[in-house]
Amino acid sequence: MNNNRLRIAIQKSGRLSKDCQDLLKQLGVKLNLREQRLIAHSTNMPIDVLRVRDDDIPGLVMDGVCDLGIVGENVLVEAQAERAGGTQNADVIKLSKLDFGYCRLALAWPQELGPQDKSWFEGKRIATTYPEILKQYLERENINASAVMLTGSVEVAPRAGLADAICDLVSTGATLEANGLMQGDTILESNACLIQNPNLNDSDKLALIDKLMPRLKGVRQAKE
Ligand code: ATP
Ligand code: ZN
Secondary structure, three states: OOOOOEEEEEEOOOOOHHHHHHHHHHOOOOEOOOOOOOEEEEOOOOEEEEEEOHHHHHHHHHOOOOOEEEEEHHHHHHHHHHHOOOOOOOOOEEEEEOOOOOEEEEEEEEHHHOOOOHHHHOOOEEEEOOHHHHHHHHHHOOOOOEEEEOOOOHHHOOOOOOOOEEEEEEOOOHHHHHOOEEEEEEEEEEOEEEEEOOOOOOHHHHHHHHHHHHHHHHHHHHHO
């Protein structure tokens, strides 16, 4: 890999991919995106785009494998909490919040139980893909409950008897409803954001970022 080129990590396929590709296009970054390629080289700027799973993006940027990344705040906060207190770098510079990828991390439980307050969660098992964010919330709220880590299909966990409740991403609430779940407290609100490795000190790369940032603001204003 050529180290002189600015490396940007984006989600390969999923809810953020299309918006990330559109954003790069609006910033004037021309890309030749071939479906199966991990790396796409820009044809008009010294930029390489790495297309990976969104969960890998915070770590790639924290470790300086990529200079920039676009990822949901939910994934970023979870990754930072995971690394907290360890020896690996958990810092990134948040360059900008982006106007896509909005969702919220919320608690939910079987609808037939009806409305519940926080005390109901005492001693319960809560399925989630975000155990660290959930644990922080439970500590903050003084609730003694346990997190059951699931990387997918969290919404079926109560029905499958794997957990009493869930803590999952919601945008419209349709998935919760389809699974007979009632939505409770929001633990975290999230948008996609642009992050930078804090130790980046290559002056050419920093100059390129300085050149792109005003364009990003321009794109955001044009949309408002
Ligand atoms: P990957 O294969 O890259 O790991 P994924 O299945 O983890 O993909 P997606 O479902 O594509 O991820 O979601 C990517 C991000 O989109 C989420 O982390 C979140 O920031 C955002 N997002 C926006 N709305 C929603 C939603 N309703 N449900 C889940 N994620 C959402
Ligand atoms: Zn993911």
